[in-house]
Amino acid sequence: MSRNLKTVDAETLLATPLAPVRYIVDNVLPAGLHLFCGSPKIGKSWMMLWLCLMVAKGEPLWEFPTNRCSVLYLCLEDTFTRIQNRLFQITDEAPDNLHFAIMADQINLGLQDQIGGFIKEHPDTRLVVIDTLQRIRGLIQDSNAYANDYRDISSLKALADKHEIAMVLVHHLRKLADGDPLLKVSGTTGLTGAVDSVFVLEKDRRAADTATLYVSGRDMVTGNYHYDL
Secondary structure, three states: OOOOOOOOOHHHHHHOOOOOOOEEEOOOEEOEEEEEEEOOOOOHHHHHHHHHHHHHHOOOEOOEOEOOOEEEEEEOOOOHHHHHHHHHHHOOOOOOOEEEEOOOOOOOOOHHHHHHHHHHHOOOEEEEEEEOHHHHOOOOOOOOHHHHHHHHHHHHHHHHHHHOOEEEEEEEEOOOOOOOHHHHEOOOHHHHHHOOEEEEEEOOOOOOOEEEEEEEEOOOOOEEEEEEO
16 A cells, blocks of 8 residues: 655745754765765775775865764775775874774675664764775676666665765776766766765876866765865
């Protein structure tokens, strides 16, 4: 038996006080589900480690203020030795509210419970980074690639929305060139359509010290930003 739609009229909506969007990095990273994409070995993991460190310490990310909180970084393609070496290169002081794991279950096969359990133990957690998305995806269940992409991403979005956290999924780009950065994201539009925002990191040259970060999202100012890495 179908249920009636739950609606709100415009007058009531305007008159109802609602909590503002919670930002983990002001104007850049709100609560919700996000894709962070780039070519292989371009520096995605380094940038995610720096993001996690800045948020855990409550220090600015470039010129953008961060809101200090506990952070979970699932480094599923790394070892603790590699993470330690990277930390030594970017900081002399690491906080105890930045947590790492190098193994995790897959989507709908225990991952949501693992993340939920961590948040229960660390209730001030506001940022979870999963590096990479492919590591937590199971076998294709049917031949509809779009449906698979949308289903997996929707499951993670529901988790992020439930706990009011920012969840960042590290992902790859296609090798084919395209004028639209979002169309370079590997996979179907089920991935980019189901998330709240997409970040695409690109360099003119792989060895360059600067990069362009393309941002497209629902709760932030969309645009292109040029930064030193």
